[in-house]
Amino acid sequence: MKEMLTPKKLLTQITSALVVLVLVMIVCSMIGTQRVSLKAAFGGAGGDDGVNTDYEIFVRVRLPRIMLACLVGAALACSGVVFQGILRNPLADPYILGISSGAGLGAIIAVVSGFGWTFWGRSPIAIFAFVGALGTVWLVWSIGRLTGKSHVTGLLLAGVVVNAFFSSVIMFLTSVAKSDQVFSTIFWLMGNMTEEDFAVLWVGAGCVLAGILALFYISPQLNAISFGDEDARTMGISTGRIQTAAFAIAAAITAIAVSLSGLIGFVGLIVPHGIRLVFGPDHRQLLPLSAITGSIFLIIADAIARIIVAPAQLPVGVITAIVGGPFFLVMLVKYARRVGWLIR
Amino acid sequence: MNKWWWILVMTLCWMAAGVAMFGFSPDRNRVYGSVVGGTDRIVSMAPNLTEILFAVGIGQKVVAVSNDSDYPPEAGGRNKVGSFWQPNIEAVIAAKPDLVITLGFGQQRNLAHRLNRIGYNTLTVNMEKVGDLFDAIGKIGEATGAELQAGTLVADIKNRLNNLSTLVGAKDRVRVLYVVQREPLRAAGRDTFINEIIELAGGENAIGPTVYKYPPVGAEQVIACRPEVIIEPVMGQEDLVGQQTKAIQYWSKFENLPAVRNRRIYVINGDAVSRLGPRLYEGTETIARCLRPELFAN
Numbered sequence: 147m148k149e150m151l152t153p154k155k156l157l158t159q160i161t162s163a164l165v166v167l168v169l170v171m172i173v174c175s176m177i178g179t180q181r182v183s184l185k186a187a188f189g190g191a192g193g194d195d196g197v198n199t200d201y202e203i204f205v206r207v208r209l210p211r212i213m214l215a216c217l218v219g220a221a222l223a224c225s226g227v228v229f230q231g232i233l234r235n236p237l238a239d240p241y242i243l244g245i246s247s248g249a250g251l252g253a254i255i256a257v258v259s260g261f262g263w264t265f266w267g268r269s270p271i272a273i274f275a276f277v278g279a280l281g282t283v284w285l286v287w288s289i290g291r292l293t294g295k296s297h298v299t300g301l302l303l304a305g306v307v308v309n310a311f312f313s314s315v316i317m318f319l320t321s322v323a324k325s326d327q328v329f330s331t332i333f334w335l336m337g338n339m340t341e342e343d344f345a346v347l348w349v350g351a352g353c354v355l356a357g358i359l360a361l362f363y364i365s366p367q368l369n370a371i372s373f374g375d376e377d378a379r380t381m382g383i384s385t386g387r388i389q390t391a392a393f394a395i396a397a398a399i400t401a402i403a404v405s406l407s408g409l410i411g412f413v414g415l416i417v418p419h420g421i422r423l424v425f426g427p428d429h430r431q432l433l434p435l436s437a438i439t440g441s442i443f444l445i446i447a448d449a450i451a452r453i454i455v456a457p458a459q460l461p462v463g464v465i466t467a468i469v470g471g472p473f474f475l476v477m478l479v480k481y482a483r484r485v486g487w488l489i490r
Numbered sequence: 491m492n493k494w495w496w497i498l499v500m501t502l503c504w505m506a507a508g509v510a511m512f513g514f515s516p517d518r519n520r521v522y523g524s525v526v527g528g529t530d531r532i533v534s535m536a537p538n539l540t541e542i543l544f545a546v547g548i549g550q551k552v553v554a555v556s557n558d559s560d561y562p563p564e565a566g567g568r569n570k571v572g573s574f575w576q577p578n579i580e581a582v583i584a585a586k587p588d589l590v591i592t593l594g595f596g597q598q599r600n601l602a603h604r605l606n607r608i609g610y611n612t613l614t615v616n617m618e619k620v621g622d623l624f625d626a627i628g629k630i631g632e633a634t635g636a637e638l639q640a641g642t643l644v645a646d647i648k649n650r651l652n653n654l655s656t657l658v659g660a661k662d663r664v665r666v667l668y669v670v671q672r673e674p675l676r677a678a679g680r681d682t683f684i685n686e687i688i689e690l691a692g693g694e695n696a697i698g699p700t701v702y703k704y705p706p707v708g709a710e711q712v713i714a715c716r717p718e719v720i721i722e723p724v725m726g727q728e729d730l731v732g733q734q735t736k737a738i739q740y741w742s743k744f745e746n747l748p749a750v751r752n753r754r755i756y757v758i759n760g761d762a763v764s765r766l767g768p769r770l771y772e773g774t775e776t777i778a779r780c781l782r783p784e785l786f787a788n
Contacts, residue, residue, distance in 0.1 A: 178580055203584060207579055207583065329595075331596075343512075348511070349505065356501040360494070458577075459576045
């Protein structure tokens with residue numbers, strides 16, 4: 147019999163995970179193609195000759211980028227947890243209901259139409275990707291609703307088909323676009339991590355944290371739903387409302403993540419599974435730990451992407467799968483036999 | 491449901507704190523001009539921009555270049571700041587530039603925007619057509635205080651191109667297929683600067699107008715477009731003779747094409763052509779020599 151999850155135990159786990167996160171952030175902020183002196187970096191903007199290069203690299207470029215990775219990793223991992231739980235499908239990830247292709251389509255439309263404006267410091271790509279992501283989820287959700295009361299299968303199929311359809315439209319648009327435009331979108335589609343303005347990061351972090359907190363509130367109900375709608379209903383939970391709320395929140399934080407950094411795959415799939423394998427499927431634990439681990443994972447992946455082909459950089463999406471895939475397989479083999487719930 | 495209110499209130503407080511710290515608009519707290527004036531330390535983000543900087547005589551001010559900047563040879567020795575497509579902003583800043591010159595497409599424009607936000611001066615030039623090259627040389631000259639040299643360079647290139655076009659004449663244009671990639675086969679279309687170079691060299695693009703800039707070409711189209719000359723550019727480092735043998739072998743399956751029948755398949759060093767830089771004349775002459783070898787016999 148597994149021990150019960152006490153608030154104290156949960157708090158200890160979260161605190162230790164946060165400590166690891168902070169350590170990883172510190173270590174990764176020291177890694178980069180350029181050597182940065184911390185002393186100089188904290189000396190402020192002006193240096194001896196008017197420019198403090200260390201400050202500008204560390205504070206204006208590297209730090210915001212690490213914060214962005216932290217934010218995006220947490221958002222993707224959490225929404226992965228929610229989608230896997232509610233759809234009761236281990237293959238679910240944040241992108242399964244069409245967010246990725248919707249965002250991608252939005253981004254490509256923005257690139258192909260060549261808009262030059264910015265809105266609140268965001269490029270048209272980010273805005274269109276955000277709108278595309280939410281629009282697509284709404285579309286898939288409505289189609290799923292039409293398929294009937296227990297609409298999990300309908301939802302999944304609608305998501306897969308909409309994904310395939312939009313992906314083809316993306317293919318079409320990339321093949322008729324000018325070659326230089328195509329390249330910028332391809333990098334965007336592989337996950338494009340760049341430093342962001344602090345104000346943008348702050349607002350993004352606020353939304354994502356609020357979303358994660360809200361999901362944490364409903365995690366007991368998510369536990370019940372992940373066993374099945376019937377069971378949850380007999381426990382007196384209004385599954386429809388909880389599902390809608392969880393979907394909406396997960397979709398919103400994914401859309402924010404995608405509009406900030408392009409399509410970074412794999413984080414939302416393997417991080418929740420990894421946490422489930424090690425700590426079990428209780429959502430009260432799964433959500434916060436996945437969020438923090440997602441951040442850690444993406445920060446490390448991004449640090450690798452920044453240096454591995456120095457002085458150039460790789461899109462971070464390439465690294466998440468290359469590093470995360472084998473790591474996850476090892477964990478799967480190691481833990482899967484110990485946990486009975488995996489093989490029902 | 492008071493815990494939901496709590497989230498809302500916390501989020502609002504968070505946003506308010508953000509406004510207090512950073513202001514409403516991210517654009518407003520841009521710090522322009524932490525680097526002031528001067529163009530003594532220039533970073534070039536593309537090989538053709540590097541070539542322009544050296545050609546207008548301010549190569550010694552170039553402190554860092556993109557990975558693929560290998561011409562003139564001394565440019566290759568400069569610090570590297572990442573690739574054309576994946577620039578490394580940390581390396582750009584570490585070079586302490588006064589001016590960063592970028593091209594005008596998405597990735598590079600984005601880099602320029604990010605650098606501006608941190609406070610670096612940038613110059614973005616578009617390079618899509620031959621006319622853009624002359625504009626770009628002018629702009630770069632203006633920004634770096636080398637207007638005079640830039641003017642001379644432009645006049646010189648135009649002058650030599652004029653002489654070349656007089657030499658090749660306007661009649662009997664040679665139909666040419668300019669192959670940018672063999673598998674799958676892609677050729678330069680009409681809406682490209684390569685098309686302009688082909689016309690300057692006295693040729694005519696065998697490929698008609700297409701939707702794509704560099705259209706994929708099927709076997710049927712190859713046969714239908716009946717090129718008299720086929721040109722395949724390769725990157726500077728590759729071995730021309732070996733590539734020539736491979737090209738002849740590849741094209742031998744289209745034995746009835748005029749270009750194949752008359753053995754008019756040329757493999758050229760494509761850097762001068764496909765980079766659209768100050769070696770424009772050299773590139774054009776290379777192509778003209780493929781099209782009309784008899785004119786250059788002496």
